[in-house]
Amino acid sequence: MAPTSSTIHRFPQLPLLLLLLLLVSATALASRGHLSPTFYSSTCPDLRRTVRSAMAEAVRQNPRNAAFLLRLFFHDCFVNGCDGSIFLDSTPAFASEKFAIPNNNSARGFELIDAIKARVEAACPATVSCADVLALATQEGVDLLGGPTWTVELGRRDSRAAFQAAADEEIPLAFDDLKELVARFRAKGLSARDMTALSGAHTIGQAQCFTFATRVHEARNIDADFAARRRKNCPASGSDALAPLDSRTPYRFDNAFYRELVAKRGLLHSDQELFNGGSQDARVRRYSTDAAAFSRDFAAAMVKMGALRPSPGTKGEIRLKCNRIN
Ligand code: HEM
Ligand SMILES: *[C@@H]1O[C@H](CO)[C@@H](O)[C@H](O)[C@H]1NC(C)=O
Numbered sequence: 001m002a003p004t005s006s007t008i009h010r011f012p013q014l015p016l017l018l019l020l021l022l023l024v025s026a027t028a029l030a031s032r033g034h035l036s037p038t039f040y041s042s043t044c045p046d047l048r049r050t051v052r053s054a055m056a057e058a059v060r061q062n063p064r065n066a067a068f069l070l071r072l073f074f075h076d077c078f079v080n081g082c083d084g085s086i087f088l089d090s091t092p093a094f095a096s097e098k099f100a101i102p103n104n105n106s107a108r109g110f111e112l113i114d115a116i117k118a119r120v121e122a123a124c125p126a127t128v129s130c131a132d133v134l135a136l137a138t139q140e141g142v143d144l145l146g147g148p149t150w151t152v153e154l155g156r157r158d159s160r161a162a163f164q165a166a167a168d169e170e171i172p173l174a175f176d177d178l179k180e181l182v183a184r185f186r187a188k189g190l191s192a193r194d195m196t197a198l199s200g201a202h203t204i205g206q207a208q209c210f211t212f213a214t215r216v217h218e219a220r221n222i223d224a225d226f227a228a229r230r231r232k233n234c235p236a237s238g239s240d241a242l243a244p245l246d247s248r249t250p251y252r253f254d255n256a257f258y259r260e261l262v263a264k265r266g267l268l269h270s271d272q273e274l275f276n277g278g279s280q281d282a283r284v285r286r287y288s289t290d291a292a293a294f295s296r297d298f299a300a301a302m303v304k305m306g307a308l309r310p311s312p313g314t315k316g317e318i319r320l321k322c323n324r325i326n
Pocket of ligand 1: 064066067068070071074105106107108172173174175176181195198199201202204205206207208209211245268270
C-alpha cells in the first residue's frame with residue numbers, strides 16, 4: 001500500500017518509519033553478504049596465485065589432497081552454510097564438527113588448509129576468510145585433477161561457533177536411500193539434479209571399508225566380480241581399509257564415476273541409489289556419455305552449494321587461524 005497524502009496526514013511518523021524499514025532491510029542484506037569473484041581484488045590481489053601454487057605442491061605430493069578439500073567444502077557448506085565452521089576445534093562453548101558422525105576419523109585436510117591459510121596471512125594479514133580459502137583451494141584442486149573450472153564467488157565470513165549436532169543430522173550418509181538423499185539436498189535449496197551432479201565428486205578419492213562393507217557383502221544390485229574384488233580387502237564387520245570411489249580413474253576428475261554406476265559398480269550404497277531404477281537414472285546415463293554436460297552441471301552446482309549462507313544475523317569474522325575463533 002503506497003502512503004497517500006491523507007495517510008501521511010493521519011500518521012505523520014509514516015515516512016520516517018518507511019525510511020527506517022528501508023535501512024533495516026539494507027543492513028540485513030549487507031550482513032548476509034553479497035559474494036563476488038572480485039571481493040579481494042584490491043585487498044589481496046595475488047590471492048588466487050598464492051592458493052594455486054600451494055595446491056599445486058599439495059596435489060603433486062598426494063593427489064588425494066584435492067579430494068580431502070572437496071569433501072571438506074561439502075561438509076562445511078551443508079552445516080550453517082559455507083562459514084569455515086568445520087575447521088574449529090572444540091571449546092567449552094561448542095563441540096567441534098570434526099567429531100560429528102560423518103566427519104570423525106574420515107574428514108581430512110585440516111593441516112593443508114592451515115598451511116594455505118598461513119601463506120595467505122603472510123601475504124594479506126587478517127583479510128581473507130578460511131571459508132574463502134577453502135572455496136578457492138577446492139576449485140584449484142578439482143582443476144589440477146583435470147576437472148571443470150568455475151568462477152569462485154568470494155566474500156564469505158568465518159563463523160564464531162561450530163555446530164556438531166547439525167553436522168550429525170544434516171550431512172548425507174552412505175546408507176541413505178534416494179528419497180533421503182534428495183530430501184537432504186532439497187533442505188539446502190539444492191535440486192536432485194544438483195545432487196546427482198555434485199555426487200560426481202566421487203570420481204576422485206577413497207572410502208573406508210566400514211562405509212561400503214554392507215554393500216559389497218549383501219547388496220544384489222552390484223556387479224558380482226566387482227563385489228568379490230572389494231570383499232577381499234573388506235570384512236563384513238568393516239574396517240578402515242581403503243578402496244577408490246571410482247575404480248577406473250581414482251585421481252582423474254572425469255565422468256567415469258557415472259559409467260561405473262551404469263555398470264553397477266558404485267562403491268557406496270548412496271552412489272548406486274542414483275542409478276537403481278529411480279528418478280536419476282536418465283541423468284546418470286547422460287553424464288556417463290556426455291562429459292561436457294557433467295562438467296557444466298557440476299560447476300553450476302558447486303557455485304550454488306558455495307553460496308549457502310550462515311543463518312541471518314550472524315556477522316562472522318575473518319579468522320586468523322582456521323582452527324580457532326579470534
Ligand atoms: C550424495 C551424498 C553423499 C554421501 C552419502 C557421501 C558419502 C561419502 C562417504 C561415506 C565417503 C567415504 C568417507 C570415508 O570412508 O572416510 C565419501 C568420500 C568422499 N566424498 Fe562424499 N558423499 C556424498 C556427496 C558428496 C559431495 C556432494 C561431495 C563434494 C562435492 C563429496 C565429496 C567426497 C570426496 C571427494 C570423497 C573422498 C574423500 C577422501 O579421499 O578421503 N561427496 N563420501
Ligand atoms: C571419534 O572417534 C574416536 C576414535 O575412534 C572415538 O574414540 C570417539 O568416541 C569418536 N567421537 C565421537 C564423538 O563419536
